[in-house]
Amino acid sequence: MSQNSSKTLVMKFGGTSVGVGMPNAVQIVKDTRADWGRVVVVTSAISGATDRLLNSATHAAQGDLTILRSAAAWLRQSHADLADKLVADSARRAQVNTEIGALIDSFVELCRAISVLGEASPRALDAVASLGERMSVRLLSAAIESAGVPSKYVEATELILTNDRFQHAHPDFAQTTERTRRVLSPLLDQGLVPVVTGFIGATEKGAITTLGRGGSDYSAAILGAVLPADDVWIWTDVDGVMTADPRLVPNARTLAEVTYSEVAELAYYGAKVLHPKTIRPVVDAGIGLRICNTFNPSHPGTRLVANNGNGHRAAHSGDVVRAVTAIRQQRLVTIEGRGMLGVPGVAARTFGAVASTGTSVPLITQASSEQSICFAVPFDMADSIVGALENVFAEELEDGDIDRVWMTDEVAILTVVGAGMRHTPGVSGHVFSQLGAHNVNVLAIAQGSSEVSISIVIDSADTERAVKALHEMIVK
Ligand code: ASP
Ligand code: MG
Numbered sequence: 001m002s003q004n005s006s007k008t009l010v011m012k013f014g015g016t017s018v019g020v021g022m023p024n025a026v027q028i029v030k031d032t033r034a035d036w037g038r039v040v041v042v043t044s045a046i047s048g049a050t051d052r053l054l055n056s057a058t059h060a061a062q063g064d065l066t067i068l069r070s071a072a073a074w075l076r077q078s079h080a081d082l083a084d085k086l087v088a089d090s091a092r093r094a095q096v097n098t099e100i101g102a103l104i105d106s107f108v109e110l111c112r113a114i115s116v117l118g119e120a121s122p123r124a125l126d127a128v129a130s131l132g133e134r135m136s137v138r139l140l141s142a143a144i145e146s147a148g149v150p151s152k153y154v155e156a157t158e159l160i161l162t163n164d165r166f167q168h169a170h171p172d173f174a175q176t177t178e179r180t181r182r183v184l185s186p187l188l189d190q191g192l193v194p195v196v197t198g199f200i201g202a203t204e205k206g207a208i209t210t211l212g213r214g215g216s217d218y219s220a221a222i223l224g225a226v227l228p229a230d231d232v233w234i235w236t237d238v239d240g241v242m243t244a245d246p247r248l249v250p251n252a253r254t255l256a257e258v259t260y261s262e263v264a265e266l267a268y269y270g271a272k273v274l275h276p277k278t279i280r281p282v283v284d285a286g287i288g289l290r291i292c293n294t295f296n297p298s299h300p301g302t303r304l305v306a307n308n309g310n311g312h313r314a315a316h317s318g319d320v321v322r323a324v325t326a327i328r329q330q331r332l333v334t335i336e337g338r339g340m341l342g343v344p345g346v347a348a349r350t351f352g353a354v355a356s357t358g359t360s361v362p363l364i365t366q367a368s369s370e371q372s373i374c375f376a377v378p379f380d381m382a383d384s385i386v387g388a389l390e391n392v393f394a395e396e397l398e399d400g401d402i403d404r405v406w407m408t409d410e411v412a413i414l415t416v417v418g419a420g421m422r423h424t425p426g427v428s429g430h431v432f433s434q435l436g437a438h439n440v441n442v443l444a445i446a447q448g449s450s451e452v453s454i455s456i457v458i459d460s461a462d463t464e465r466a467v468k469a470l471h472e473m474i475v476k
Contacts, residue, residue: 005037008188008229012198012220015047016237017294018136022046022082024294026143028235029193031297033149038188040229041151041195042220043140045132046078050199050213053107057128060111061120068111072104079139086143096142100135107131122166123207126200130157130208133197133216141195151193158183160201160222162209169201169209173281176201177226184227196223217275221289225281231288234274240291240302241266241273244324248464249471255322256300259307259419262322265453266417279304307419320420320427324470326463327362327415331382332408332444335389336372339401347373353392357384363413363446363455374444376457382407410460411443415453416470422451431456431470438469 011032013025025043033039044050052071059067079100087093110128114120120128134155141153159180162169187194198216201209211218217234224232241263244252258266260283263274273291282289283306292301340346347366350373354361363376377385389405396402421427428447431454435442444457458466 007036007231008038008040008227009036010040010042010220010224010227010229010232012042012216012232012234013044013140013294014216014234014236015044015049017235018043018045018140019047019078021237021294022086022140022143024297025140025235026086026147028294028297029144030147030149033193037191039193040184040188040223040227041140041144041193042198042216042223043133043136043195044198044216045136046082046139048078049075049132049135050129053128053132054125056107056111057114057120057125060115061118063115063118065111065115068108072108075104075107075135076101079135083139083142086146087139088146092142092146096138099138103131103135123164126166126169126210127208129210130197130200133199137195137197141193144193144195149193150191151195152187153195154183154187154197156197156200156219156223157202157206157208159196160211160219162201162203162211164203164207164209166207166209168212169203171201171211171222173222173226176222180223180226184223212275212277214275215277217278218281221278221281224287225285228285229287231290232282233290233292234278235292235294236273237293237295238273239293239296239299241323243322243474244467244471245326248326248467249324251475252471253475254299255302257303257305258322259305261307261450261452262417262419263304265415266323266325320418320424321416321431321470321473322418322420323416324467324474325415325417326467327413328410328460328463329379330362330376330411330413330457330460331379332374332376332411332457333382333385333389333405334372334374334407335393335402335405337396337400337402337404338371339396339399340372341370343401349392350375350389353388354385357381357388359385363444363457365444365446376411376413376444379410408443411457412460412463412466414456414458414463414466414470416456417453419452421454428454430473434469434473435466438465440466440469 017025056068056071083093083096137153141151144151161172161175184194198219239254241255241258242252246252260279289304359377359381361375366373386405393402440462446455
């Protein structure tokens with residue numbers, strides 16, 4: 001064993017990493033275990049499981065049980081196929097299949113109950129959604145053991161105590177610290193690799209909760225922070241955080257290092273590498289975070305580094321741009337009128353109306369003339385949002401204080417990210433000249449006061465050209 005033998009590592013495997021990638025994941029655990037004395041594994045459900053579980057439950061609520069039947073068969077088969085491949089001992093394999101079979105039976109029962117009630121409550125949906133991780137831990141732990149590494153599965157309901165906000169539960173860190181150390185420390189002391197369910201927790205009364213879709217990253221960060229671990233590694237199916245979406249920009253490359261504030265902007269703007277809540281617990285605890293590829297484990301991936309106040313210092317403005325992302329299928333909604341000037345409460349009522357439709361708003365702009373407020377919303381929600389605004393402002397529209405509420409055609413939001421923008425003048429000038437030179441028209445702009453990113457709204461037809469043009473500022 002190397003110098004790391006007393007150090008603790010938390011490794012999280014995502015859905016594809018334990019679906020088709022499970023043989024790789026097992027090998028990675030085995031190899032890593034040779035270097036790190038204490039390894040905790042956190043796993044997602046196998047890819048496709050959570051969607052099928054939730055889809056079955058929502059259909060069951062409408063009285064349709066056909067999806068449930070095919071989902072149950074798919075879950076049984078997919079886990080059994082992996083067990084055939086990865087659990088050599090036949091008695092052990094039979095045991096895993098039986099345990100997973102029992103969870104599938106309870107899935108079927110839960111969905112039947114939902115169909116009788118005709119309603120799937122958030123609490124019931126969490127009970128159903130949790131089953132994917134409860135299946136995958138049993139299988140992955142047995143597979144790791146079959147590869148010669150002693151292991152034990154643990155359900156995070158024993159570790160992560162949350163409030164009862166089902167589907168978006170929030171952990172109680174003090175209680176979680178106490179429980180996690182009590183359960184995991186003895187296992188680690190014995191040299192076992194605990195395999196813990198991502199995504200889930202439990203209330204004080206023992207009801208199962210989930211931390212939100214994609215929440216297994218967050219689970220790994222929580223456990224890493226409370227143990228505490230020295231490092232948290234997120235194993236996924238890409239090489240790390242990239243300079244752009246490689247489907248749009250073929251010469252996009254992986255960033256070796258990204259600051260926490262940069263990755264936070266990327267997570268919100270659709271780069272989907274890390275669940276946005278993952279960052280806070282590890283930053284607060286000063287723990288290292290790395291993103292790496294289960295399908296290319298020798299690649300170093302991306303290291304997340306603390307914000308050093310400067311970000312990446314640049315010689316000239318082009319070098320501070322680290323990554324470019326695009327969120328498509330948006331529309332801009334504008335509410336405008338001269339009567340809005342100096343009237344308090346217009347913005348509050350506007351966003352109150354938007355919130356009533358259950359939509360979250362990725363971008364807002366208002367110029368100081370206060371003649372209009374403009375914001376982006378997902379394409380499909382724009383109609384009902386315009387309707388809600390026309391209702392809320394019916395009087396002002398009649399009196400002419402508000403002239404109109406309108407929406408654009410499909411737009412995309414580009415975001416240019418780079419922590420070094422804070423200290424480098426001229427970045428936005430460079431960004432806009434680059435867009436101008438490529439004939440991209442800018443519809444709206446927003447820059448947060450953190451100065452880590454600039455967001456630019458453009459016509460959706462220009463997306464690819466614009467992303468490529470901005471990417472030239474990074475990779476020449
Ligand atoms: N299985 C959960 C989901 O699909 C959690 C995760 O994978 O992170 O949302
Ligand atoms: Mg994920």
